[in-house]
Amino acid sequence: MKTVFRTIAAAIVLAGIASASLAATVADIQIVNRTTGEQLTTYRHKGQLWVAGKPGDRYAVQVINKTPGRLLTVVSVDGINVVSGETAVTSQRGYVLAPRGSVEIAGWRKSLSHTAAFYFTHLGDSYAARTDRPENVRAIGVAVFEEYQPPPAPALQPGAREKAEAADHAACSPAAPGARAAESRLGTGHGERVAAPVGQTEFRRRADRPAEVIVIYYDSRPNLIARGI
Numbered sequence: 001m002k003t004v005f006r007t008i009a010a011a012i013v014l015a016g017i018a019s020a021s022l023a024a025t026v027a028d029i030q031i032v033n034r035t036t037g038e039q040l041t042t043y044r045h046k047g048q049l050w051v052a053g054k055p056g057d058r059y060a061v062q063v064i065n066k067t068p069g070r071l072l073t074v075v076s077v078d079g080i081n082v083v084s085g086e087t088a089v090t091s092q093r094g095y096v097l098a099p100r101g102s103v104e105i106a107g108w109r110k111s112l113s114h115t116a117a118f119y120f121t122h123l124g125d126s127y128a129a130r131t132d133r134p135e136n137v138r139a140i141g142v143a144v145f146e147e148y149q150p151p152p153a154p155a156l157q158p159g160a161r162e163k164a165e166a167a168d169h170a171a172c173s174p175a176a177p178g179a180r181a182a183e184s185r186l187g188t189g190h191g192e193r194v195a196a197p198v199g200q201t202e203f204r205r206r207a208d209r210p211a212e213v214i215v216i217y218y219d220s221r222p223n224l225i226a227r228g229i
Contacts, residue, residue: 026212027065027073027097027144034058034106034117042216045229052221053120053186060106060118061140065097072096072145072203074210075105077118077188078128079136083109087133090143090210096203106194113198117191120218126187137187138217143210147203186219 031040031051035058040051053059061082065071073095074081076088082105083093095103107115108127123129128137219227 024066024212024214026067026146027063027071027142027214029064029140029142029214029216030062031140031216031218032060032062032104034060043224043229045227049216050224050227050229051216051218052224053218055120055122055186055220058106058117058119058191060104061142062102062104063095063097063142064102065100067146068099069149070096070099070147070203072147072205073103074143074145076136076139076141077108078126078139079133080108080128080131082107082115085109088136088141091208094143094145095198096201106196108190109196109198110193112200113195114193115196117194119189119191120186120220121189123185123187125189127190129187130190134187138185138219139215140218141213141215144212144214145203146206146211148206184220184223186223 031042032038033040033054035054035056040053040059043050043052061075061077063073063075074088074090074092075094076082079088080086081088081092081094083095085108086092095105097103105115107117109115123134123137126134126137128134
C-alpha cells in the first residue's frame, strides 16, 4: 500500500471548507471541557469551525463513528499526532473506532495506559511551541479512514479452505467497548498524566486518502470576538 506523506494540516487546508459547510457523514468530533464537564459550543465563521477555550481549562476531543463499520481516526492537536507525538501526517497511527462507537481523547499518548492531558494555555507554553512546532497551533484535526473489505469469496468446491485476509496497519484502539500578538493566542499544553488504557489492533485502510477530514479551530473568547465570531 502506498504511503501518503501529507500533513494533516495540509489535508485540513484542502478539506476544511467542505467539512465546515457540510454535515460530517463518516465521523464527527466534539470538544469537551474536562474542567467544567460541558461540551464547547461550535461556531461557524467563514467556512471554518471554532470553539472558545479558557486558559488553564483541560479538554478532550471526542470522536464519534457514524458508520456501521470500523474506522481509523488519525487525530492531531496543534499539528502533533496525539498517539505518537510526531509532527502529524495522515499515514500515521491513530485510534480505531468500533462500529457506531466513540472515543474520548484527553491527551497525548505516553504509553498504553496513560496520556499527558490537553489544556488550553498561552501560545508560548503550548506543547507545539515548546517543541519548536508552532505552525499549526489552534487546529484540532481528524483524518478518517474506512476499513478495507475484501470482495465476496467465490463459491468454494467441496473440501476447499478459505484463505485469511491479512491486515497491514497497526493502530491503537480504545480498550473499553486578522493578526494579533502571538502571546495572546491560545495553544494546547502538555499536562499531567491521565489514566487512559488502550489496546492494539490491526486495521487495513480502504484507501490512502482519508474518507473525510474534519477540523475545529480554537482560540480565547476575546480573540473570537475580535475575529467577528
